[in-house]
Amino acid sequence: MLPLLRHARYVLSENPVTGLAFGLFAMFLLAAILGPALAPYSPLQSNAAMTLKPPSAAHWFGTDQLGRDIFSRVLVATRLDLTIAFASVILAFMLGALSGVAAGYFGGWTDRVVGRLADTIMAFPLFVLAMGIVAALGNEVINIVIATAIINFPLYARVARAEANVRREAGFIEAARLSGNGETRVLLGHVLPNIMPIMMVQMSLTMGYAILNAAGLSFIGLGVRPPDAEWGIMVAEGANFIQSGEWWIALFPGAALMLAVFCFNLLGDGLRDIIDPRMRT
Amino acid sequence: MLKLLLSRLATAIPSIIGVIVVTFMLTRLLPGDPAAYFAGLAASPQAIAEVRTKLGLDKTLPEQFVAYIGDLVHGNLGNSLSTGQPVVSEIATRLPASAELTLFALILAVGIAIPLGVLAAVKQGTWIDHLCRMVTTAGVSLPVFFTGLLFAYVFYYLLQWAPAPTGRLDVFLSPPTDITGFYLIDSLLTGNLETFWGALRQLALPGISMAIFSLAPLARMTRGSMLAVLGSDFIRTARASGLAPRTVIFSYAFRNAVLPVITTLGMVFSFLLGANVLVETVFAWPGIGLYAVNALITSDYAPVQGFVLTMAVLYVALNLLIDFLYGLVDPRVRLG
Numbered sequence: 001m002l003p004l005l006r007h008a009r010y011v012l013s014e015n016p017v018t019g020l021a022f023g024l025f026a027m028f029l030l031a032a033i034l035g036p037a038l039a040p041y042s043p044l045q046s047n048a049a050m051t052l053k054p055p056s057a058a059h060w061f062g063t064d065q066l067g068r069d070i071f072s073r074v075l076v077a078t079r080l081d082l083t084i085a086f087a088s089v090i091l092a093f094m095l096g097a098l099s100g101v102a103a104g105y106f107g108g109w110t111d112r113v114v115g116r117l118a119d120t121i122m123a124f125p126l127f128v129l130a131m132g133i134v135a136a137l138g139n140e141v142i143n144i145v146i147a148t149a150i151i152n153f154p155l156y157a158r159v160a161r162a163e164a165n166v167r168r169e170a171g172f173i174e175a176a177r178l179s180g181n182g183e184t185r186v187l188l189g190h191v192l193p194n195i196m197p198i199m200m201v202q203m204s205l206t207m208g209y210a211i212l213n214a215a216g217l218s219f220i221g222l223g224v225r226p227p228d229a230e231w232g233i234m235v236a237e238g239a240n241f242i243q244s245g246e247w248w249i250a251l252f253p254g255a256a257l258m259l260a261v262f263c264f265n266l267l268g269d270g271l272r273d274i275i276d277p278r279m280r281t
Numbered sequence: 282m283l284k285l286l287l288s289r290l291a292t293a294i295p296s297i298i299g300v301i302v303v304t305f306m307l308t309r310l311l312p313g314d315p316a317a318y319f320a321g322l323a324a325s326p327q328a329i330a331e332v333r334t335k336l337g338l339d340k341t342l343p344e345q346f347v348a349y350i351g352d353l354v355h356g357n358l359g360n361s362l363s364t365g366q367p368v369v370s371e372i373a374t375r376l377p378a379s380a381e382l383t384l385f386a387l388i389l390a391v392g393i394a395i396p397l398g399v400l401a402a403v404k405q406g407t408w409i410d411h412l413c414r415m416v417t418t419a420g421v422s423l424p425v426f427f428t429g430l431l432f433a434y435v436f437y438y439l440l441q442w443a444p445a446p447t448g449r450l451d452v453f454l455s456p457p458t459d460i461t462g463f464y465l466i467d468s469l470l471t472g473n474l475e476t477f478w479g480a481l482r483q484l485a486l487p488g489i490s491m492a493i494f495s496l497a498p499l500a501r502m503t504r505g506s507m508l509a510v511l512g513s514d515f516i517r518t519a520r521a522s523g524l525a526p527r528t529v530i531f532s533y534a535f536r537n538a539v540l541p542v543i544t545t546l547g548m549v550f551s552f553l554l555g556a557n558v559l560v561e562t563v564f565a566w567p568g569i570g571l572y573a574v575n576a577l578i579t580s581d582y583a584p585v586q587g588f589v590l591t592m593a594v595l596y597v598a599l600n601l602l603i604d605f606l607y608g609l610v611d612p613r614v615r616l617g
Contacts (some may be wrong), residue, residue, distance in 0.1 A: 077610075118298030124593045127555025129303075132589035135577055136307040212424055217560055219426050220574045235427055239563060244446065254427035257524045262422035264599075269418075 008274045018270030024263035031078040041069035043076040043229045052246055062248035064237065066227075070248060074256050075227040081260065083257050084141065085210040088148035089203050090211075092124065095149065096156020097192065105187055114161065116153035126151040130213060134222045135153030143222035148213050152206050159202050197275045205268035205276040209262040215257050231257040285608050293601045300593040304347050304586060309342060318582040321362045359583035360588070361576065364368040368587035372569050376591075377462025378449055379561065379568030383553050384486055385465075386491035388551070394496040395542065398503025402511060402538075413500055416557060420497030425556040428491040429563040436486060444482050447565040454479045487564040495552045502545040538612075550599045554592055562605050 031038070041059075047067030055062040061070035103114035121129065131149035168191070169172055176190045177183075215232030224230040226237070231253040238250025239262050306317065316333035317324065324332070336359075337348050353360070358368040401413035430540055431445075442530055449464055450456055453592040457467035457476050464480035508515065511534050521528045558570035567572065576584035 001380075053500050116299070119296065120303060123296040123300050123597055124303070124589070125551045125554035125596045127558065128589055128592040130302070131558065131573065131577070132307050132585065135582065136586045208422065215424055216426065216555070219424075219559060220562055221578050232424075235424070235430065239426075239430055242430050242440060245434075245438050247434050247438075249429070254424065254430065257424050258422055258427060261424070262419070265418060265422055277480070 004274075007226070017266055018273070021263050021266035024259065025267055028078060028082065028260055028263060031075055032082045033079075035075045035078050039069075039075045041072040043068065043073045044227050046142035052241070054246075055248055064162055064234075065241065070234075070252050073229040073234060074231070074253050077231050077234065077253065078260075080141075080224070080228065080230050081211060081215065081257070083231075084145055084148070085207055086215045088145045088152065088210050088214070089147060089207055091135035091149035092206070093199060093203055096153045097160045097195075100157035100160025101187060101192055101195065103166040104118050104161035104166075105167075105168050105191055106183075107168075110140055112159070114157055118157045119153065122154050124151075125214060127213060130217060131220070131222065132185070134217055138260040139222055140227070141223050142166055144214050144217050147217070148210050151213070154212065155206060156202060159198060160195060164191050165192055167194060171279075201268060201272045201275055204271050205262060208264035208268065211257065211261050211264065232262075286503050286605065289601055289608070291378055292604070293597050296597045296600075297594065300590065300597065301350070301353065302303065305589045305595070307589070308582065308586060309345060318580070319359070319362075320482040321580055327412075340464075341408040351602075353590075358587035361584045362377060362581040363576070363579050368584050371572060372587055372591055373583065375567060375569045375572050378566060379557055379570060381465065382484065382491070382560070382566060383461045383557055383566060384488055385488040386556075387549070388472045389488055389492035390496040390499060393492065394499035395503050395539075397496075398542075399507055399530070399535060399538075401500070401506030405508065410504075413504055417497040417501040417504075420493055420495075423494060423557075425490055425494040426563050428493060428561040429487060429560050431613055432486045432490055433563065443486050444479075446563065447485060448567055449480060450476070451479050451483070454540060463520045487560045487566055490563075491553060491556050491560050494556050498545050498548055499542060500553070503538065506541040509532060510534045534542050538606065540611055543610060546603050547600050550596060550603075555594060 031039075045068065047063070050059070050063050050067040051065055053059060053063045053067075059069050059071065061074060064070055072262075099114045100116075103111040124132075130144075130147040130151050133150060134143045135147065137143040170183045173186060174192055176186045180187070193241075205271070214223070215230070215235070218230050218232035219236045221233075224233050226233060234253035235257070238246070238248075238253070241249050286407070316338050318330045318338065319336060320329045320332040338347055356369050358372070359366055361371060385526045397409075397413050397416065401410040404410060433443070433446040437446055444451055448551075454476050456598065457464055457473050457480075461469055465477060468474070468477035468480060474573070479514050511530075516529060516534055519533050524533075555570065558574060560566065560572035561568045562574050569591065573585055574586035576582075576588070
């Protein structure tokens with residue numbers, strides 16, 4: 001653990017941007033946990049006397065067409081956006097890593113089935129497939145999570161398959177098998193933990209994409225429904241006012257979204273540098 | 282050459298089968314009553330039962346699948362509820378608008394990303410390298426619908442350089458004679474420069490928004506593969522033999538470095554076709570993306586299914602084209 005920490009410190013000093021990304025990540029995490037407690041106004045409370053007001057001391061990010069405080073809405077939305085992204089990434093990891101590891105380890109028909117499944121998903125433009133899935137499953141938040149997990153599945157399955165394939169003949173796997181472990185036990189207890197670092201990098205790299213994807217879906221009216229506060233739908237609401245010059249309604253949720261994606265992308269690159277120095281670009 | 286084409290075509294067949302099975306499953310196997318989907322939100326139980334018989338949903342699943350394939354072979358994707366028109370013809374009339382936007386964005390993205398990536402690799406560590414890194418990191422983080430809105434605000438509302446972000450052409454201009462369906466090409470062919478300029482102005486903002494989103498993977502890959510090639514022995518030999526730096530970079534390094542970039546195009550197309558939907562929504566662009574979004578809002582399921590299928594088939598075809606292009610550029614693939 002100590003060399004890893006030392007290496008992490010080295011990478012951080014080498015690339016201060018990664019440090020910045022960790023700082024941003026902490027900020028988003030805090031906003032997600034404490035958001036509703038910190039918000040100065042209720043995110044749903046409309047106020048007919050205060051509609052479409054530009055940013056001011058009382059309303060830092062201005063107010064929207066119903067007089068709701070945009071700062072509070074952006075802050076409270078953090079939890080929903082991050083939850084959707086986290087849940088979908090974890091679901092994609094569970095589906096992808098397990099089937100990918102099995103495919104790489106067992107080979108044969110398991111490999112063919114998983115490979116064909118991943119290829120079929122990859123034959124679609126991913127966002128379009130996600131649209132189709134949410135449209136078919138029904139217009140709910142949980143279905144955004146499922147759709148985002150499905151379109152991320154091939155990435156996880158492929159990485160896990162390649163990594164498990166390399167390790168199936170490795171000495172420590174042979175040893176585990178020889179000491180009487182069943183195949184499932186070898187797979188879950190020895191192969192899977194070994195590829196975890198690489199899967200973690202994959203997870204943080206796809207987090208940004210998952211946030212973008214979920215926000216894009218809710219931007220076109222899928223999943224999250226008004227009046228719930230969510231960045232994508234807030235940008236969509238603000239879009240109606242851009243042509244008349246009320247920029248703040250769309251700008252702040254959009255900027256929060258951008259910053260979150262930016263943060264996770266940098267974090268992913270940073271984690272990759274820490275875990276696998278060979279893959280540095 | 283023909284053999285290469287045929288072998289590539291053969292690889293696309295499983296993808297096409299997969300796509301058809303998935304689009305079929307999207308409506309039939311999932312929870313909920315597909316007849317209710319197709320009948321729309323406000324349908325009475327009687328109307329739903331009618332739709333069920335009409336669509337053959339009372340038959341067994343294999344029978345339905347055979348019927349679905351039969352419909353596809355006859356180019357029948359069902360009818361839109363809100364307009365009553367066949368989905369196929371509505372998609373066909375809207376496809377040129379989407380294709381023009383997507384290709385315009387792709388040409389822009391390639392035109393910026395490749396020189397940027399090559400320069401960043403050749404002048405590694407200079408300001409242009411840092412610019413490249415900034416563009417690639419920021420590019421993938423920008424939600425395309427958000428950049429589109431920002432552009433509309435800055436260039437239409439504030440600066441008034443761009444026309445209103447609504448549609449392909451100003452209402453005062455008449456669309457050019459329909460030859461290819463691409464306004465830019467058609468207006469040039471008919472010598473209508475006013476329309477050409479008008480169409481280009483409308484296309485600029487949505488095109489640039491999409492290009493920014495998709496140029497990041499291209500620039501990153503160009504830089505990376507140029508760096509790898511520039512570090513190899515044959516480049517050292519070429520340099521040592523006294524070849525001009527220009528010859529070394531363009532004829533020797535770039536031609537080798539471009540191969541992984543062509544492979545990346547597949548991912549870029551996946552990005553572009555998805556971004557297309559969002560950008561069309563922002564700019565009220567009358568393409569198939571906006572058509573699908575409008576259908577989604579009114580719970581009109583047949584157009585959505587037709588849209589997903591069309592996009593997937595297009596994407597498979599584009600990947601086929603990329604594969605073929607790869608074979609043309611790399612003689613090793615052609616011979617192998």
